[in-house]
Amino acid sequence: AQKITQTQPGMFVQEKEAVTLDxxxxxxxxxxxxxxxxxxxxxxMIFLIYQGSYDEQNATEGRYSLNFQKARKSANLVISASQxxxxxxxxxxxxxxxxxxxxxxxxxxxxxx
Amino acid sequence: ETGVTQTPRHLVMGMTNxxxxxxxxxxxxxxxxxxxxxxxxxxxxxxxxxxKEQTENNSVPSRFSPECPNSSHLFLHLHTLQPEDxxxxxxxxxxxxxxxxxxxxxxxxxxxxxxxx
Numbered sequence: 001a002q003k004i005t006q007t008q009p010g011m012f013v014q015e016k017e018a019v020t021l022d023x024x025x026x027x028x029x030x031x032x033x034x035x036x037x038x039x040x041x042x043x044x045m046i047f048l049i050y051q052g053s054y055d056e057q058n059a060t061e062g063r064y065s066l067n068f069q070k071a072r073k074s075a076n077l078v079i080s081a082s083q084x085x086x087x088x089x090x091x092x093x094x095x096x097x098x099x100x101x102x103x104x105x106x107x108x109x110x111x112x113x
Numbered sequence: 114e115t116g117v118t119q120t121p122r123h124l125v126m127g128m129t130n131x132x133x134x135x136x137x138x139x140x141x142x143x144x145x146x147x148x149x150x151x152x153x154x155x156x157x158x159x160x161x162x163x164x165k166e167q168t169e170n171n172s173v174p175s176r177f178s179p180e181c182p183n184s185s186h187l188f189l190h191l192h193t194l195q196p197e198d199x200x201x202x203x204x205x206x207x208x209x210x211x212x213x214x215x216x217x218x219x220x221x222x223x224x225x226x227x228x229x230x
Contacts (some may be wrong), residue, residue: 035218037221043201043203043223043226044221044222044224045203045221047221050218093156100161101156101219104155
């Protein structure tokens with residue numbers, strides 16, 4: 001069965017520093033995608049970044065980058081130059097042959113001034 | 114309005130009540146989703162509609178009844194709920210519900226915080 005594991009229930013980072021949020025996945029699909037979402041206290045899930053399983057380069061979107069290691073089945077999110085507004089829950093998700101997403105339990109990130 | 118909207122934002126109901134959650138997307142998408150988010154648990158997919166047809170029912174109890182009258186609107190009808198059904202219910206939409214395309218990401222609404230007494 002597909003499974004997403006986020007081993008860090010909570011993380012602290014100083015403002016302006018970089019932080020890595022871990023995500024490992026388990027799937028038997030040949031083609032799949034990995035997503036990261038941000039959920040502020042308001043509840044809305046905000047799409048951050050996407051990585052396709054056949055993409056040779058790591059995805060980047062502004063201050064967000066995805067460290068994709070296919071052999072290790074990991075898709076860690078790197079946030080550079082953290083800002084106070086980055087404080088939120090972060091969810092890793094995986095989609096396979098259909099757009100049915102499997103989510104991890106999330107990591108709560110707190111950015112300290 | 115833009116994006117995905119959900120009403121109400123908060124709902125408190127008794128176990129014998131009947132209520133409905135509403136979701137509307139203004140993105141021209143063809144697929145809509147209901148998710149349940151309970152405390153300390155991963156987001157759980159409940160239902161998927163693609164071009165108004167239900168394509169996924171993730172073993173959801175019959176006390177939850179979805180309705181999709183058109184590609185822009187999705188409802189979740191609730192009746193005789195249990196206290197363990199208290200959760201954040203999130204609606205999402207995407208361009209397509211059948212295939213995983215690059216950047217076929219799901220756009221989420223703000224959710225309805227449901228409390229069942």
